[in-house]
Amino acid sequence: MRLASHPKYSSGGSERQMDLIGQYLIKKNVDVHFIINKTNKTHKKIEEINGIKVHTIGKPRDYKIYRNRKDFFQIINGTDSSLFYKHLFKYDFDIYHLSGADFITGIWAFYSRVIKKRKFVFTAVSILDCEKNGFGWSKTTNQVYKYGIQHADQVVVLADYMKKEMYKNFKINSIVIKSGHPIPNGVIKKDAPPMILWISRLTKLKYPDLFIKIFEELKDLNANFVLIGSGNYMKNELIKFSKKYSNFTYIPGVKQYIDNVYYAKASLLISTSSIEGFPNAFIQAWMYKTPVISLNIDPDNVISNYNLGFHAKGNFQKLIDTIKDLIENPSKIKDISNNCRDYAIANHDIEQTSKQYYSLYKKLLH
Secondary structure (H helix, E strand, O other): OEEEEOOOOOOOHHHHHHHHHHHHHHHOOOEEEEEEEOOOOOOOOEEEEOOEEEEEEOOOOOHHHHOOOOOHHHHHHHHOHHHHHHHHOOOOOOEEEEEOOOHHHHHHHHHHHHHOOOEEEEEOOEHHHHOOOOOOOOHHHHHHHHHHHHOOOEEEEOOHHHHHHHHHHHOOOOEEOOOOEOOOOOOOOOOOOOEEEEEEEOOHHHOHHHHHHHHHHHOOOOOEEEEEEEOOOOHHHHHHHHOOOOOEEEEOOOOOOOHHHHHHHEEEEEEOOOOOEOOHHHHHHHHOOOOEEEOOOOHHHHHHHHOOEEEOOOOHHHHHHHHHHHHHOHHHHHHHHHHHHHHHHHHOEHHHHHHHHHHHHHHHHO
16 A cells, blocks of 8 residues: 655644654555655655655745635646646555645645546544635635545544534535544653643744733743744744743744653643644643643533643633642642543544554555
8 A cells, every 4th residue: 555645834733643644554564655845955855754755846835825826827836736746647656645724635636536546535634624714715725625625535534523514514424533642651750840831833823922921920820831833923022032031931843752741741731722623732731641721722622521621711811710720739730630641542542543544545445
């Protein structure tokens, strides 16, 4: 079996998932290929990383420009879609698997289903992927994306609430395969004073500015606040702000898997995001016994139903009060921590979730 996938970013939750799934598939003798757009001049055309063959093509993609263009061929040029065709014609893959809504979704569906007569799997990674125009793209981009998901051999979502939205908006019967992560071994030791962690890509939808406001409300707590974020949004502001306080640290992104060190040390993970699917950060935190304190997001109500932290339901003051109460009463965190670990192992073991993808691929090919 040969699998082709296209990570859109150099780092991110869906990209990490495909990497983890790829590592599992390699053990099953699947030939795994990632096809990525060039992000810097040092990228090699093809290299093998941890058993995955990585193909680098084209030029860096300007998402803000091409997604709002109305002319089909301008979008083709802006996404280097023609290069995908030229490159993929060199190879014969059995499965084409794409994660995350994009114009490229339609391109891959057409290429794999119509031209190559192969199987195409799409995974929706955000609730916006399940909405008719969740991203505010041009009509052309939305039509091509819609074509892609409606012509997929299988659409996968990360949670039940996403499955409902996918059917409501596109009449697609998707299946749920949860995100997964490796189960960490060894003793988990938390920092003292406690660490309050925020970790994500720096984008407007993640609202890193709210973590600054949280700190300003709680800066007198006996705790260290750590914000880890890749990207340039608010980067300069964060650098300046972090220099003012000894208990606020800004780290401009960490390499994949090194962030587990921070999840392990943190007492709380804070989420200020307005839109998600099922955040990988939540799963990683829970694996390391770290409760999630979320302002807006509680996918399938698991935080509330399984006592995995606190969902403020948009109430910022309740978020502040809860963080303060937990830090001042660490025994309450300890009570929640074991729930987090037990839930994560039972529902998000990467070995089990990857096995579901492997079974799906085999089913589509037979």
